[in-house]
Amino acid sequence: NAGVTQTPKFRVLKTGQSMTLLCAQDMNHEYMYWYRQDPGMGLRLIHYSVGEGTTAKGEVPDGYNVSRLKKQNFLLGLESAAPSQTSVYFCASSYSYRDSPGPEQFFGPGTRLTVL
């Protein structure tokens, strides 16, 4: 039981390059989330998904796209990376409110991304 895994763990990009971060969970969770963590700002929600095939914008969605083609996977894409996207990215998953009101979120280990 791996929980939530993220690939890759580290990445360095040049401005304008694109990349995809992969998140996978094996807990059969309905909900999945992408957050970014910046110094002094806590974690901020980028996008989230309440089920396979659905996605929605969070607090800071600009410059990112997501897809959830399979229930267990949630992909975060950067089409044209900018230095402002240098951050640590966390994926999380949880049960739905239907299954567990106010569900705790389980987090992956994070991806440290640097955009030069």
Place this chain on the structure above:
Amino acid sequence: AQKVTQAQTEISVVEKEDVTLDCVYETRDTTYYLFWYKQPPSGELVFLIRRNSFDEQNEISGRYSWNFQKSTSSFNFTITASQVVDSAVYFCALSGVERYNQGGKLIFGQGTELSVKP
């Protein structure tokens, strides 16, 4: 709007001291959930506790205790007899009632970095 404030950016204590981390929240929901997460130097986020707005009982788990007071919109976290292994960043977070299938989004505070020195 929902908001979580952790006014203490950094706290430094000596081992065996007690320490309290403050968390103040804002929400218009009558049903909501409060969380504490720990982020050790290794970087992962570890769930510590969840509390719903209808349960104001304080909770104790070993050296950890939580004081939830709706009257002051606070959910403070106390570590008794701190240890070096308690050194980490601690986040308080808030989740409101799910609306229109919006998911259990968490609003995080800025975090408090606790340093416990031997």
